[in-house]
Amino acid sequence: MVDNGATIEIELLLHFLNKESTEFHLSQSPIIVTTSFSVIALAFILHIVIRKSANRVKNRKPPEAKGAWPIIGHLHLLGGLELPHKVLGDMADKHGPIFTIKLGVHQVLVVSNGDIAKECFTTNDKAFASRPKSVAIEVMAYNYAMFGFAPYGDYWRKLRKIIMLEVLSQRRVELLGHIRVSELRASIKDIYEAWVNNRKDMVKVEMSQWFGNFVLNILVRINSGKRFSPNDEEGVRFQMVKAMNKTGKELDIFFEGWLKEHKIEGGSAQKLEGCSQVFIDVLINILQGASEDEFPGLDHDTVIKSTCQQLLTAGLDTTAVTLTWALSLLLNNPKALETAQHEIDEHVGKERLVEESDMKNLVYLDAIIKETLRLYPAGPLSVPHESIEDCVVGGYNIPKGTRLIVNLRKMHRDPNVWSDANEFQPERFLTCKKDIDVKGKHFELLPFGSGRRMCPGVSFAKQTLRLTLASLIQQFTLKTPSNDLLI
Incomplete structure (x- = not known):
């Protein structure tokens, strides 16, 4: 013009x-x-x-971080002893909240500011709606069939719609509440029995492992209807595969077996509680009525197995790690733990066990979880996006094919947004930050991402985090073995 x-x-x-x-x-x-x-x-x-x-x-381009080497770019800086989000955070201190790095031949835009992140996930949401391609995803994620890693297009849109409406909707999450409750009580019973056998006032429990096993059993059960008992042969085998970080063919064996079982049973899992089917049955029923052209290039079995794997792997470590951080922060801050105990005593009492219906009254507990997700988001760096068209971010021209990483850890501790940004203060979400939630609309707090590619498991994660933490606080006296700080 x-x-x-x-x-x-x-x-x-x-x-x-x-x-x-x-x-x-x-x-x-x-x-x-x-x-x-x-x-x-x-x-x-x-x-x-x-x-x-x-x-x-x-031609205005964002500043590029210093230290790039020929061919590999900044890869050597991200492979050292420092964690990547810390390295990128230090770069942001030098170059500002928006800059680029080179990862081999790929240009990566790094954002560490809520206002700039808002531009990426609102104005430019469609532009950054795709995912980068890689050999690892091709091999381990059913050749991009896993919807979380699928490129932006018809396949992703159709599958995302199924996931949001039929699999991870608020209604489905509520219908599967009995699984969360039964698995939680079974896992808590294990702690109680360990205490009885210990014959002492206190018993030591490796809680990170306990959280991992507990969340795994929930996810396996809501995916397939199965439950892994401690000595179950399939459960031990699954844990070995997971511990060895084996993916692809090894994990496919489990999902293939579950799929065949449910096809033979003909949807008998529907008998659980009316229409509260496990995820694999929901997907089977939906895809039975779909034509072969609905997902071109992929058979329906691959779509089902890839989706089950996505739901399991995406929810496992993220939920277990967040529970571990939340408990660690409470043990390091006895006053916050005491306040949470008083809140549960007031709204639930000691005559019955805390239930999911009580969560709406436990506002301080909710604040604890928000503060945990702020300080220690399960993914300190967002899952990478890739631009499918040219766009403008922060006044800079970003070409098509640029990868986007949001440094959530850095953004969540921005001193211009959060007072005492490195301190654990759940009270902030009861006062000055009380209207902020984690559903992707408040860009200073994005533990689950935002926009089209936001994590669809927010409701499931929140329900699991709140009930688990509340149950442990209500039923046990929690202490560190030596009264030392955990972090």
């Missing part, structure tokens, strides 16, 4: 001069001719200046 305007201005000046030349002869005063050429020269210079200015705006 600027270039066109400049061109029009020159044409009008030339037209004016041509008109004047019909009225004056060359024999007229040379002053008039000189003035005319001066005007033309001035307009031409102005045109060049405007064009160069427009090109500078068009």
Whole structure:
């Protein structure tokens, strides 16, 4: 638009001069001719200046972090002893809240500010709606069939709709509440029996392992209807596969077996509680009525297995790690733990066990979970996005094919947004930050992401986190073995 305007201005000046030349002869005063050429020269210079200015705006790029090596770029900086989010956070201190790095041949945009993240997930949400491709995802994620890693397109949109409406909807999460409750009580019983057998006032429990086993059993059961007992052969085998970080063919064996069992049973899992089917049955029933062209290039069994694997792997470590951090923070802050105990005593009492229906009254407990997710998001760096079109972020031009990483850990501790940003203060979510939630609409707190590619398991995660933490606080006296700080 600027270039066109400049061109029009020159044409009008030339037209004016041509008109004047019909009225004056060359024999007229040379002053008039000189003035005319001066005007033309001035307009031409102005045109060049405007064009160069427009090109500078068009080519304005974010600052690139220093330290890149030929070919590998900044990869050597992210492979050291420092955690990647810490390395990128230090870069942000030097280069600002938006900059780029090179990971091999790929340009990566790193964002560490809520306002800039908002631009990425609102104005440019569609532009950043895809995922980067890699050999690892191709091999381990059913050749991009897992919806969390699938590129933006018809397949992802169709599967995302099924997940949001039928699998992880608020209604489905509530219908499967009995599984969460029964698994929690069974796992708590294990702690109680260990205490009885210990014959002492206190018993030591490796809680990170306990959280991992508990969350695994919930996810396996809501995916397949199965439960892994401590000595169950399949359960031991599954844990070995998980511990060895084996994926692809090894995990596919489990999902293939579950799928065959449920197909043979013909949906008998529906008998659990009316329509409260486990996830694999929901997917089987939906895809039975779908045509072969619904998901071109993928058979229905692959869609089902990849989705079950996504739901299990995405929810396992993230939930267990968040519970471990929450308990650690409470043990390091006895006053906060005491306040949480008093809240449960007031709204639930000691005559019955805390239930999911009580969660709406436990506002301090909710604040504890928010503060935990702020300080220690399960994924300190967001799952990478990739731009499918050119866009503008923070006033910089971002070309198609740029990868996006949001440094959540850095953003959640921004001192311009959070007072005493490194301190555990759940009370902030009862006062100045009481209206902030974790559902992707408040861009200073994005533990589950935001926009089209936001994690669809928010409701499930919140229900599991709150009930588990409340049950442990209500039923046990919690202490560290040596009364030392855990973090």
